[in-house]
Amino acid sequence: MEKKIYLDNAATTQTRPEVVEAMLPYFNVMYGNPSSVYEFATQNRKAVDDARGIIAKALGAQVNEIYFTGGGTEADNWALKATADAYENKGKHIITTKIEHHAVLHTCEYLKSKGFEITYADVDEYGIVKLDQLEKAIRPTTILISVMFANNEIGTIQPIKEIGAIAKKHNVLFHTDAVQAFGQVDIDVNDLNIDMLSASAHKLNGPKGVGLLYIRNGVKIRSFIHGGAQERQRRAGTENVPGIVGFGKAVELAMASMKERTDKEIKLRDYLIKRVLAEVPYVRLNGDRHRRLPNNANFSFQFIEGESLLIMLDMNNICASSGSACTSGSLDPSHVLLAIGLPHEIAHGSLRLTINENITFEEIDYTVEKIKEIVDKLRKMSPLYEDFIRKR
Amino acid sequence: MYTAKVMEHFANPRNMGEIENASGVGTVGNAKCGDIMRMYLDIDDEGIIRDVKFKTFGCGAAVATSSMATELVKGKTIQEALQVTNKAVMEALDGLPPVKVHCSLLAEEAIHAALWDYAQKRGIQIEGLSQPKSDISEEEHVEQY
Numbered sequence: 408m409e410k411k412i413y414l415d416n417a418a419t420t421q422t423r424p425e426v427v428e429a430m431l432p433y434f435n436v437m438y439g440n441p442s443s444v445y446e447f448a449t450q451n452r453k454a455v456d457d458a459r460g461i462i463a464k465a466l467g468a469q470v471n472e473i474y475f476t477g478g479g480t481e482a483d484n485w486a487l488k489a490t491a492d493a494y495e496n497k498g499k500h501i502i503t504t505k506i507e508h509h510a511v512l513h514t515c516e517y518l519k520s521k522g523f524e525i526t527y528a529d530v531d532e533y534g535i536v537k538l539d540q541l542e543k544a545i546r547p548t549t550i551l552i553s554v555m556f557a558n559n560e561i562g563t564i565q566p567i568k569e570i571g572a573i574a575k576k577h578n579v580l581f582h583t584d585a586v587q588a589f590g591q592v593d594i595d596v597n598d599l600n601i602d603m604l605s606a607s608a609h610k611l612n613g614p615k616g617v618g619l620l621y622i623r624n625g626v627k628i629r630s631f632i633h634g635g636a637q638e639r640q641r642r643a644g645t646e647n648v649p650g651i652v653g654f655g656k657a658v659e660l661a662m663a664s665m666k667e668r669t670d671k672e673i674k675l676r677d678y679l680i681k682r683v684l685a686e687v688p689y690v691r692l693n694g695d696r697h698r699r700l701p702n703n704a705n706f707s708f709q710f711i712e713g714e715s716l717l718i719m720l721d722m723n724n725i726c727a728s729s730g731s732a733c734t735s736g737s738l739d740p741s742h743v744l745l746a747i748g749l750p751h752e753i754a755h756g757s758l759r760l761t762i763n764e765n766i767t768f769e770e771i772d773y774t775v776e777k778i779k780e781i782v783d784k785l786r787k788m789s790p791l792y793e794d795f796i797r798k799r
Numbered sequence: 800m801y802t803a804k805v806m807e808h809f810a811n812p813r814n815m816g817e818i819e820n821a822s823g824v825g826t827v828g829n830a831k832c833g834d835i836m837r838m839y840l841d842i843d844d845e846g847i848i849r850d851v852k853f854k855t856f857g858c859g860a861a862v863a864t865s866s867m868a869t870e871l872v873k874g875k876t877i878q879e880a881l882q883v884t885n886k887a888v889m890e891a892l893d894g895l896p897p898v899k900v901h902c903s904l905l906a907e908e909a910i911h912a913a914l915w916d917y918a919q920k921r922g923i924q925i926e927g928l929s930q931p932k933s934d935i936s937e938e939e940h941v942e943q944y
Contacts (some may be wrong), residue, residue: 440920627846712833712834712861715859716807718809751832751833788854789855790854790856791830793837
C-alpha cells in the first residue's frame with residue numbers, strides 16, 4: 408500500500424481543512440490584537456469570544472469558565488501548581504493516579520519537591536482507578552484530586568462521575584486531564600462534578616499549540632503566567648487568535664459529528680481488536696474491552712520488542728506508537744503498562760494503534776496482515792521465543 | 800533517528816538464526832530492560848570462527864548491532880574476535896544515537912559470552928577473556944498469556 412496509514416491519532420490528529428480555512432484570515436487579514444480599542448481589532452475579540460462560547464457549550468460550562476492556554480500540558484501544570492499555591496493553607500496533600508500523563512506526574516514530582524505530599528492511587532488490571540482506595544486516601548489536608556478522563560496509552564475511560572461525587576462529598580477540588588477524551592466522549596462538567604478540566608486542540612483535529620483549562624466559578628486559583636490582563640487576568644499573553652479560532656471550529660465540528668464518528672470508530676476498533684486477538688498467537692489487549700476510547704487499541708505481543716515492531720510497520724507505511732522503553736530513551740517501559748500489572752518484558756512488546764473515522768476496513772485488514780508478518784519475523788529472531796518453543 | 804546503515808542491517812539482518820551443536824553460545828542482557836542477545840559460534844580446530852549466528856530481542860539498534868557484530872567476527876580468529884569492541888561495531892554502523900550505545904556494548908558482550916562458553920566447554924583459557932558480566936539471569940522467565 409503506497410498511501411500512509413496513520414494510526415497514531417492519540418499522538419496528534421490532522422488539522423481539518425475547514426479548521427485551517429477558518430484560521431487563515433486571522434494571520435494576515437484580521438491580524439489585530441484583541442486587546443486593542445479600535446474597530447479593526449474588535450473582530451478579533453469577537454472571534455476569540457465566539458470560540459470560547461462554542462467550547463463552553465460543548466463542556467456544559469459558563470463562558471467565563473474557559474481559559475485558553477498554550478496546550479494541554481500548560482493547562483495541567485496550571486491546574487496543579489496554582490491549586491497548590493492557592494490552597495496550601497488548607498493542606499499540602501494531592502491525590503492522583505499511577506497512570507497519569509507526564510504533564511501531571513512530573514508536575515506532582517515538582518510539587519513534592521516543594522513540600523507537597525502526593526498519593527498515587529492504583530488502577531486495576533484494566534486501568535480503572537480503584538475508587539475505594541482513592542476515597543480512603545482523602546485526608547483533611549487533601550486539596551486536590553487529579554484523575555485523567557481517559558488514558559492516552561490504553562484508552563481506558565475512568566468513572567469520572569463517581570470520582571467527581573467522591574471529591575464533592577469530601578469537599579476536595581477535582582481536576583481531570585481530558586486531553587484524550589474531549590471530542591470523543593460526552594463531557595458535562597456539572598453533571599460530572601468537575602472543577603477543572605484540561606483539553607488540547609490538536610487531539611481533536613484542531614491546531615497544535617492551543618489548549619484550555621476549564622475552571623469552575625468559585626475556584627480561587629490564579630494565574631501562573633503573569634503579564635497583561637488577558638483571559639480575565641488569569642492567563643497573560645496576547646491571545647493565539649488563529650489557534651483559538653481553529654480550536655473553536657474543531658470543537659464545533661467534533662461535537663456535530665460525535666455520534667456518527669465514534670460509532671464508526673468503534674466498529675473499526677472492534678474489528679481490529681477482534682482480528683488481532685484471533686489471528687496473532689501470544690497477544691493480549693491492554694485496557695478495558697468496553698470502557699475505552701472509541702479510537703484506541705493497545706496490544707502486547709509476547710517475545711518481541713515494540714520499537715522493532717514500529718520500525719517495521721513504518722517500512723510498510725503504517726504509523727503507530729509503542730509503550731516500549733526504546734521510544735522514550737529510558738530502560739523502563741511505559742508506567743501505564745507497569746501500573747496495570749504487566750511484567751517488563753510484556754510491556755516492552757506493546758503497540759498502540761489509534762484510528763480515526765476516515766480509516767477504512769481495507770486499511771485495517773492491511774495493517775493486521777502486516778502485524779502478523781512482522782510479529783512472526785521478529786519472533787523468529789527472538790531468543791525468548793526460541794526458549795519458549797524449546798520448553799514446550 | 801538511525802543511520803542508513805543501521806536501518807539496512809535492521810531490515811536485512813546478516814547471520815540471523817541458530818547453529819545446531821554450536822562450539823559456543825552466549826546470551827546477554829535481560830528482558831526487563833528490553834534487550835537480549837544470543838550469539839552462536841562455530842569454531843574450528845584452528846581456532847577460526849567458521850560460522851556465527853545471532854538471535855535478538857530488542858530495538859532496531861539491538862538488531863543492527865547484533866547483525867554487524869556477526870559480520871565483524873565471521874572468519875576471524877578468536878583473538879581477532881576479542882578485538883571487536885562496541886566502538887568498532889558502532890563505527891561500522893556509522894554511529895548510534897546516544898541512548899542506544901548500550902546496544903553496542905551488549906553486542907560486544909554477547910561475543911565474549913559465546914567465546915567464554917566455548918572455552919568452558921573445551922576446558923581452555925582464552926587470553927584476555929574474563930567471564931562476561933551481564934549474562935542472562937537464570938531466574939528470568941517470561942510470563943505467558
